[in-house]
Structures are given as structure tokens and as C-alpha cells.
Amino acid sequence: xxxxxxxxxxxxxxxxxxxxxxxxxxxxxxxxxxxxxxxxxxxxxxxxxxxxxxxxxxxxxxxxxxxxxxxxxxxxxxxxxxxxxxxxxxxxxxxxxxxxxxxxxxxxxxxxxxxxxxxxxxxxxxxxxxxxxxxxxxxxxxxxxxxxxxxxxxxxxxxxxxxxxxxxxxxxxxxxxxxxxxxxxxxxxxxxxxxxxxxxxxxxxxxxxxxxxxxxxxxxxxx
Amino acid sequence: xxxxxxxxxxxxxxxxxxxxxxxxxxxxxxxxxxxxxxxxxxxxxxxxxxxxxxxxxxxxxxxxxxxxxxxxxxxxxxxxxxxxxxxxxxxxxxxxxxxxxxxxxxxxxxxxxxxxxxxxxxxxxxxxxxxxxxxxxxx
Numbered sequence: 001x002x003x004x005x006x007x008x009x010x011x012x013x014x015x016x017x018x019x020x021x022x023x024x025x026x027x028x029x030x031x032x033x034x035x036x037x038x039x040x041x042x043x044x045x046x047x048x049x050x051x052x053x054x055x056x057x058x059x060x061x062x063x064x065x066x067x068x069x070x071x072x073x074x075x076x077x078x079x080x081x082x083x084x085x086x087x088x089x090x091x092x093x094x095x096x097x098x099x100x101x102x103x104x105x106x107x108x109x110x111x112x113x114x115x116x117x118x119x120x121x122x123x124x125x126x127x128x129x130x131x132x133x134x135x136x137x138x139x140x141x142x143x144x145x146x147x148x149x150x151x152x153x154x155x156x157x158x159x160x161x162x163x164x165x166x167x168x169x170x171x172x173x174x175x176x177x178x179x180x181x182x183x184x185x186x187x188x189x190x191x192x193x194x195x196x197x198x199x200x201x202x203x204x205x206x207x208x209x210x211x212x213x214x215x216x217x218x219x220x221x222x223x
Numbered sequence: 224x225x226x227x228x229x230x231x232x233x234x235x236x237x238x239x240x241x242x243x244x245x246x247x248x249x250x251x252x253x254x255x256x257x258x259x260x261x262x263x264x265x266x267x268x269x270x271x272x273x274x275x276x277x278x279x280x281x282x283x284x285x286x287x288x289x290x291x292x293x294x295x296x297x298x299x300x301x302x303x304x305x306x307x308x309x310x311x312x313x314x315x316x317x318x319x320x321x322x323x324x325x326x327x328x329x330x331x332x333x334x335x336x337x338x339x340x341x342x343x344x345x346x347x348x349x350x351x352x353x354x355x356x357x358x359x360x361x362x
Contacts (some may be wrong), residue, residue, distance in 0.1 A: 097274040098266075099342055099347040104303040127347065139274055165346040184346035 009101040017165065020080035057180055061201075065178035066169060068159035072150035073127065075137055080150055082124070083176065089116075089198040091123045091138060091191065094152065094163045097139040098129070102167040106143050108188045112195060113147040119199050120174065123147035126156065159200050175200050233351060234263045236263065242330075242358035245287060253333075253357055255316045259300050264309035265339045267297030271306055276340040276350050280316050286331040287320035298306035302344055303321035326361050333357045 067090075069083045082092070093109060095102035109123045127149055129135045140149055157163035160170065171180040171194050180194050238256035246277040259265055268277050282289045294316055297308040321332065335355040341348050 096347070096349075098276045098350070100275075100302045100305045100307065100342060101344070101346055103305065130350070135274070165348055167346065185344075 007049050045079065057190065058085075058118055058171065058197055059179055061173075061177075062189065064173065064175075064179055067172045067176055067178050070156045070159060071151060072156060073152050075133065080124075080148065085122055085124070085172070086176050087120065087174055089121045089174055089195060090170075091121070092172055093123065093125045093169040094128055094157065094160070094166055094168045095125055096128045097135050099166045103143070104185060105167055105188075106145060106171075107182065108191060110144065110146050113192065116195055116199060121195055121199060125149040126152040127150045128157070129165070171195070171198060228298075233353065234260050234348060235265060235337070235339055235351075235353070236260075237337070237353065237355060240355070240357040242292070242360060243320075244360045244362060245320060245326075246362050247322050247326050247328065248324040250290060250319055251287070251320050253318045253320060253353065255318070256313070257316065257337075258313050259311050260342070261312075263341050263343050264300065264307070264311045265299075265341045266317075267308040267310055268294040269308060271308055274289075275307070275340075278310065278337070278339040280318065280335055280337050280355070282318060282320075282333060282335040285333060286326060286361055287322055287333050290319040290321045293317045302342070322361050328361050330358065330360045333359050 009083075067082060069081065070080045071079050074080050082090075090113065091109065093105070095106075109125070112121065113123045125145070125147060127136045129151075132151060136149060136151065139145075160168070165183050167182075167185065169182040169186065169191075170178050171182075171191075173179045179198055182190075238258075240253060240255060242322050243253050244252050265278050266275050268279060270342045278294070280292050280294075282292075284302060295310065295314045297310055300309055302309050319336075333356070335357070336352050337355055338352045340350040
């Protein structure tokens with residue numbers, strides 16, 4: 001028996017049935033689906049900015065330890081104490097002029113300094129160049145570094161666990177606690193997310209007073 | 224490998240040099256055999272960037288005088304946007320020594336220092352200086 005015509009007829013009926021279902025159930029919903037998708041895309045684009053590919057990887061507040069304080073000189077000879085940055089989010093970067101991966105990060109830090117300084121953020125670079133300012137100053141000029149550079153020494157690196165590998169970067173929260181550590185080259189997005197995450201956790205006002213996070217205000221638990 | 228373990232290790236191993244014999248008034252060549260740990264590189268003796276620390280072998284004049292130090296041809300690699308000239312894996316450095324005509328005969332040690340700075344694609348390690356000692360017999 002030749003079943004070919006029967007199969008063709010069944011397939012034709014299937015195609016018609018599928019087309020009918022699309023016309024009855026899906027087509028009327030199409031504008032609504034499109035509108036919903038557009039609304040969702042709009043809402044995502046308007047939510048908190050720039051959480052891009054990498055996730056912020058900061059430690060929970062309870063697990064953070066105080067960043068050891070130190071005093072070092074900057075390029076102008078001014079003595080700078082880390083504790084003077086209390087109330088700000090600090091990206092503390094140990095680096096050297098001879099370190100290629102460090103050099104790759106520097107343009108990002110220049111950008112972060114411009115982007116987030118007004119929100120209570122500072123980059124502090126600690127150079128580990130044995131040759132001192134004669135090596136570091138030309139590098140600062142060549143790379144147009146816009147943030148403060150201090151000349152490090154072994155007594156400071158010992159406070160931070162030795163810092164044998166460069167770059168090593170500590171993300172310090174507004175309370176002067178270490179929120180994240182990166183040994184070696186990290187991702188720009190990773191840094192950016194951590195900075196924004198830490199900045200969002202208690203923004204400073206123009207008068208320097210800490211703004212209370214919205215969530216804590218709602219919970220009534222802010223100090 | 225954890226970073227703290229990486230940091231504790233020298234990134235270069237030097238094969239202990241065999242004794243060399245030099246005749247008074249003559250020259251002798253010492254070939255130093257080195258190996259960079261897998262995954263790491265050390266800057267060459269002539270880096271392209273002025274800020275990069277070159278590898279350098281220096282010898283203290285004593286029994287023998289240093290006539291020349293010859294480094295191998297480096298590899299060219301790119302790390303990020305940086306063009307680097309580096310040594311990786313096994314390589315040798317040749318030194319030509321001269322025994323002064325009035326050098327005292329007998330055995331002794333020639334001492335040198337190898338300064339280098341190692342990196343991998345993610346991080347760099349602080350410059351290191353290691354001592355090199357070559358047993359010498361002057362005839």
C-alpha cells in the first residue's frame with residue numbers, strides 16, 4: 001500500500017494546525033510581549049550603572065580587617081599617612097616602573113581617579129622602585145598619572161604581607177578596612193565594580209558626612 | 224601554584240659551573256647555563272623600554288679579568304600592549320676571561336653576580352641578584 005499521499009496530507013494538516021495556533025494564541029500577544037521586553041530592557045539600562053561582566057568580589061564587612069597604617073613621602077616630599085584617607089574608598093596599588101602588568105593597570109586607575117574622585121574615592125600608588133624618585137618621577141610624567149604616588153619601602157610591604165609580586169592592590173573601604181586584595185593583574189571591570197560597590201555603601205555628602213544607605217534607613221538600623 | 228610560594232622561589236636556576244683552566248696571558252671562555260622556570264620570563268640584557276630592568280652578569284676582577292660577556296638572542300613577546308625582549312627556558316651566557324701574564328698560578332674562584340627581573344603574564348617579581356662562583360685553575 002502506498003502511504004505517501006497520506007503522510008503528505010498529515011504533514012499539511014500539521015502545518016495548518018501550527019499556523020492556526022500561532023494566529024490564535026501568539027499573534028495577539030506579540031505587541032504585548034515586545035512591549036514587556038522593551039520595558040525590561042529599559043529598566044535594566046536605568047538601574048545602577050556599570051555592573052558589567054565581572055562581579056564585585058569584596059569581603060563581607062564583618063570579615064574585613066583594618067588596613068595597616070603607614071607614612072610615606074610623595075613626589076613633592078610631603079609625608080602622607082594612609083589613615084588621612086579615612087572616610088574615602090581607597091585603591092592602594094603596590095607597583096613599580098619595571099612591571100609590565102602594573103603598567104597595563106595604570107590607565108584604568110587614571111580613569112577611575114577622574115570618574116570617582118568626587119564621590120569619595122582615591123587611588124594611592126606605592127612605588128617599589130629601588131632607584132627611587134629618579135626612576136619614578138619621569139614615569140609619572142610619561143604616563144600622565146593623576147593620582148598620588150608614594151615611594152614605598154620594605155617596612156610598609158611587611159605590614160601588607162610582604163608584597164613580593166607586583167602589582168598587588170588592596171581595596172580599602174570608607175572605614176579603613178581591607179575589602180579586597182588582588183595579587184597580579186586584575187580586570188578593569190572587577191576593579192570598577194568593587195569601587196562602585198564600596199562607594200555605594202555609605203556615600204559622603206558635600207559636607208563630608210556619611211550618607212546613610214537607603215536600605216539601612218528603611219530598616220531603621222543605621223547608626 | 225599559590226602566589227606566596229611563587230614569590231619565595233628564584234625564577235632562574237643556574238647549573239653549577241664546571242672548573243675552568245686558564246693559561247697565564249691566555250683567554251678562556253666560561254659558558255653559564257641557566258633555566259627560567261616554566262611560565263616565567265626574564266627581561267633580556269637589552270630591553271626595549273627604558274624602565275625595564277635588564278638581565279646583567281658582572282664578574283669581579285681577581286684571578287681573571289673579564290674581556291666580554293655575550294648574551295643570547297632574546298625572544299620577542301607581547302604582554303598586553305608591551306613589546307618585550309626576554310629569555311625563557313634554557314639559555315646560556317658566555318664570558319671570555321683573560322688571565323693576566325703575571326697572574327699567580329694555582330686554583331681559585333672567580334665570583335660574579337647575576338641580576339635579573341622575572342615576570343609572567345599576570346605579575347612581576349622584584350629584581351633579584353644571585354651569586355655565581357666559578358672554580359678556576361691558572362697554569
